[in-house]
Amino acid sequence: MSTVSIAPLKLQRSGRTLPVAQLLLLFAGLGFILVVGLTVESPFLLNLAAYTCGFALFALSVNIILGGVGEVPLGHCMFFGIGAYAPAIAMNNAGLPYELGIAMGMVVAAVAALLIGWLTLRLTGAYFSIVSWGLSGVAMVTVHNLDFAGGALGLFGFSRLAIGPFDFSTPRTYFLATALILLLVLVILAHVRSSRFGRALESIRQGRHLAQSLGINVFRERLKALVLSAPIAALAGSLCLPFSQIVTPEIMSVLRTVDALLAVLIGGTGLLYGPVIGSVIFTVAPQFLNFDANVKVLVFSLLIIFVMMVAPGGLHQIFKALLTRLSRSKAGQP
Amino acid sequence: MDLFVQTIINGLILGSGYALVAVGLTVIFGTLHIVNFAHGAFFALGAYGVLLLQNTGLGYLVAIPLAVVGVAVIGYLLEVTIVRRALYDRGEHGSIIITFALSQAIVASIILIVGPDPLPVRSPFGQTAISVFGFFLSAQRVFIAVTSVIVLTAFAWWLRHSVRGQQILAVSQNAKGALYSGINVPFIRSFSFLLGISAAGLAGALLAPLIAAFPTMGDANVIVAFTVVILGGLGSIGGAMLGAMVIGLSNALFETYVSVSWTPALGWMLVIFVLLFWPQGLLGRAQINRH
Numbered sequence: 209m210s211t212v213s214i215a216p217l218k219l220q221r222s223g224r225t226l227p228v229a230q231l232l233l234l235f236a237g238l239g240f241i242l243v244v245g246l247t248v249e250s251p252f253l254l255n256l257a258a259y260t261c262g263f264a265l266f267a268l269s270v271n272i273i274l275g276g277v278g279e280v281p282l283g284h285c286m287f288f289g290i291g292a293y294a295p296a297i298a299m300n301n302a303g304l305p306y307e308l309g310i311a312m313g314m315v316v317a318a319v320a321a322l323l324i325g326w327l328t329l330r331l332t333g334a335y336f337s338i339v340s341w342g343l344s345g346v347a348m349v350t351v352h353n354l355d356f357a358g359g360a361l362g363l364f365g366f367s368r369l370a371i372g373p374f375d376f377s378t379p380r381t382y383f384l385a386t387a388l389i390l391l392l393v394l395v396i397l398a399h400v401r402s403s404r405f406g407r408a409l410e411s412i413r414q415g416r417h418l419a420q421s422l423g424i425n426v427f428r429e430r431l432k433a434l435v436l437s438a439p440i441a442a443l444a445g446s447l448c449l450p451f452s453q454i455v456t457p458e459i460m461s462v463l464r465t466v467d468a469l470l471a472v473l474i475g476g477t478g479l480l481y482g483p484v485i486g487s488v489i490f491t492v493a494p495q496f497l498n499f500d501a502n503v504k505v506l507v508f509s510l511l512i513i514f515v516m517m518v519a520p521g522g523l524h525q526i527f528k529a530l531l532t533r534l535s536r537s538k539a540g541q542p
Numbered sequence: 543m544d545l546f547v548q549t550i551i552n553g554l555i556l557g558s559g560y561a562l563v564a565v566g567l568t569v570i571f572g573t574l575h576i577v578n579f580a581h582g583a584f585f586a587l588g589a590y591g592v593l594l595l596q597n598t599g600l601g602y603l604v605a606i607p608l609a610v611v612g613v614a615v616i617g618y619l620l621e622v623t624i625v626r627r628a629l630y631d632r633g634e635h636g637s638i639i640i641t642f643a644l645s646q647a648i649v650a651s652i653i654l655i656v657g658p659d660p661l662p663v664r665s666p667f668g669q670t671a672i673s674v675f676g677f678f679l680s681a682q683r684v685f686i687a688v689t690s691v692i693v694l695t696a697f698a699w700w701l702r703h704s705v706r707g708q709q710i711l712a713v714s715q716n717a718k719g720a721l722y723s724g725i726n727v728p729f730i731r732s733f734s735f736l737l738g739i740s741a742a743g744l745a746g747a748l749l750a751p752l753i754a755a756f757p758t759m760g761d762a763n764v765i766v767a768f769t770v771v772i773l774g775g776l777g778s779i780g781g782a783m784l785g786a787m788v789i790g791l792s793n794a795l796f797e798t799y800v801s802v803s804w805t806p807a808l809g810w811m812l813v814i815f816v817l818l819f820w821p822q823g824l825l826g827r828a829q830i831n832r833h
Contacts, residue, residue: 280638327818334577337638338768339817342810345765349807466646469639502650502658509647516640517628 230398233481234391241387245380254379259451260491261386265393266444267471267483272397272437274469275477276406277430278413279332283324283340285464286347287317287438291445292455293351296363301356307371310446314439321438325431332416341462348460362456369450376450386447390484393440398480400436409433463505470512476522486522548677549798550791555683557790558690559749563763564770564782565694566741572714572777573734576629579641581767582760583648584739587613588746589755590652593663602665606747613743614736620644621735626728645760652757665751686748693744694783701779710734714777762806766793769812773820 248254266288273281294316295309328339351357358364369376376382400406408429412419420426449455467490468483475486494504519525563585570578591609596602624644629637667681701707712720713730721727746760753759770789774781789812797805 274635278635280635282642328814331817333635334638335772335817338577338772339814342765342768342813345810346807346814349804349810353803463646466642470643473639500654502653506647506650506654509643509650512643513624513628513640513647516636516643517624520636 234395237391237394241384241391245384245387251379254383255451256492256495258379258383258386259448260488261383261390262444262447262451263468263471263491264444264484264487265390265447266441267468267475267487268393268397269437269440269444270465270468271472271477271483272433272440274472275482276409276413277433280337280469281340282337282462282465283342283344283347284437284441284468285460285462286344287321287441288445288448288464289347289351289455289460290317290320291442292449292452292459293357293363293445294442295446295449296366296455297356299366299368300363306366306369306376306446310371310443313442313446317438317442318435321435322431325434329427329430329434344460344462344465348457351457351460357457358455360457362454362458364454366449366453382450389443389447393443394480394484401480405429405432466512467508470508473512473515473520474523476524478522479524482522482524544677545798549794551677551679552683553791553794554787555679555687555790556794557787558687558694559745560763560766560770560790561694561783561786562690562741562745562748563767564774564786565697565779566738566745567764567767568771568774568777568779568782569710569714569734569741570738571771572779573710573717574629574731576625576637576641577776578738579638579764580645580648581739581742582762582764583645584613584617584742585746585760585763586652586755586757587616587648588743589663589750589759590656590746591743592747592750593656593661593755596664602663602751606744609747610740610743613746614740617736617739617743618732621732625735626732649757649760656757658757660754660756662754663750668751680752682751686752689748690745693741697741698779706730706733710737762809765809765813769809769816772813773816 244257245254248257266284269287270281270284273279273284291310291313294313295306298304298309298312299306324343328336328343331339352360371385374381374385376385408419408424411422412424412426412429416426445459471486471490472483473486474489475482475484490508499507515523519529563581566584567578567581570576570581588609591612592602592605595605595608600608624640628640665682665685667685670681671678672681672684673679701711709720709725709730710733712723712725713727713734717727720730742760745763749763750759766789770785771777771782772785773788774783774785789809792812793805793808796808
């Protein structure tokens with residue numbers, strides 16, 4: 209079985225020499241968030257934008273495994289679900305505040321990732337995917353059977369969704385806070401990517417056995433990546449809570465992971481901000497196309513297949529291919 | 543004691559149903575090296591095929607073979623358009639994502655065409671029960687077991703003794719070697735894919751009267767099938783049959799003696815434990831997929 213990834217990365221131009229470009233991107237992002245957050249008036253659009261940011265976090269966390277480690281994680285919905293259930297349980301059953309619930313969810317997700325990763329990360333390829341899918345199935349049955357998690361009905365009717373002074377029931381605050389958290393996570397992930405750990409991970413993805421022979425502890429680096437991605441998925445789950453207003457066992461459904469995989473694949477696995485772009489397309493488009501939920505699943509599943517067949521590195525590959533073809537044909541004609 | 547024997551019998555009958563799904567999965571893995579996550583969707587298509595044919599007035603026994611042919615036709619169309627182009631000789635990631643997406647697409651299509659609610663499938667064996675030495679067996683379960691044993695025996699015999707069957711075995715053992723010996727490998731691959739999903743469709747058609755037809759009916763069965771083939775060793779046909787019996791028995795025992803509401807989790811747990819502790823399976827070759 210080859211471990212060649214679906215999106216062979218271009219060799220990075222030593223990341224540290226381009227802080228200017230990174231800073232520019234950061235300020236562009238900040239500016240965009242402020243412009244959208246302060247000019248858009250529609251509460252629906254602001255809520256949707258906030259949810260998109262939360263979902264983008266989830267896509268980023270999935271991409272740490274898909275694009276970073278090079279495995280297909282079908283069980284990430286479990287961490288997302290932990291992140292959504294933790295504040296819901298903390299608020300409804302223990303009367304704790306939302307922010308404490310978020311922190312608890314992230315800790316629980318990290319611990320779960322450590323245990324799960326320790327057990328499963330020795331497996332690769334389809335074996336890893338099957339086991340991770342299985343774990344999400346176990347999680348869904350477990351939540352169904354837990355009384356304090358509300359059983360099949362789930363939990364709803366939360367008292368106060370607010371982090372300190374930021375009240376998430378106000379769409380504008382909800383969006384600004386979520387978008388800033390997304391930006392912060394992007395900055396952290398950019399650092400991780402150009403760190404020693406990020407480089408080690410990249411070498412493992414491209415050739416596990418070679419990396420091992422160079423003295424990299426493959427298992428430990430893969431475990432670190434999973435433990436890094438789980439709290440991000442949990443954070444995403446808890447930040448989507450104000451939008452959905454309810455948590456049901458369906459949140460652990462493998463379909464949610466598939467949604468995120470799609471967002472990542474559309475945006476491209478090789479780019480840091482690819483999953484973000486993918487999430488924007490993925491969450492915003494169906495809202496305006498007025499799709500039935502099943503039409504959405506059908507269209508997007510076919511889209512996944514299409515993207516995988518035509519442009520396994522993301523849709524930007526198609527544009528790139530078109531551009532090179534255009535420039536080539538221009539160069540060919542005198 | 544009576545309950546125990548009854549549970550064992552139920553488990554063996556359950557296992558013979560699983561064996562059909564699992565053999566299809568293992569044939570596809572053996573010859574194509576694709577872990578077919580869409581297998582459960584073809585299982586559901588088999589059940590819905592019977593349901594639709596029954597609504598046109600055909601009898602259950604006539605509807606089964608026609609439904610299997612229908613599944614094979616749909617499978618052939620998908621094979622030509624997607625599987626052949628995107629999956630053969632490609633990386634593992636692509637095949638996981640594509641077969642998974644394919645399964646979601648099929649399930650969504652079923653919901654859009656037929657609706658999400660479970661629909662009962664009639665069978666002439668319906669409510670009748672057969673008494674053997676004082677143990678009651680539902681006629682439908684006996685029918686499933688008998689059909690599945692006949693089909694699997696015929697398949698195993700055909701695989702060993704026909705030219706085509708031996709070509710399939712050859713491709714699954716060494717595709718390049720088979721190609722050099724003049725075997726039409728692309729044809730054998732398409733053929734194995736069709737055989738595998740037809741078996742899934744047949745299993746769906748057989749089991750539908752027991753569990754009714756609903757769009758996600760394949761999920762639970764395909765995960766059991768994964769357990770079975772992993773326990774037996776991916777790619778090993780004998781292993782799949784042995785694994786099916788083991789899993790059928792453990793499912794029946796768990797349901798009777800532990801808990802019904804936790805039973806869906808048992809399949810997933812078994813997959814996880816089997817993969818963690820016996821990744822090469824009972825009758826499988828040692829895996830290189832582990833470091």
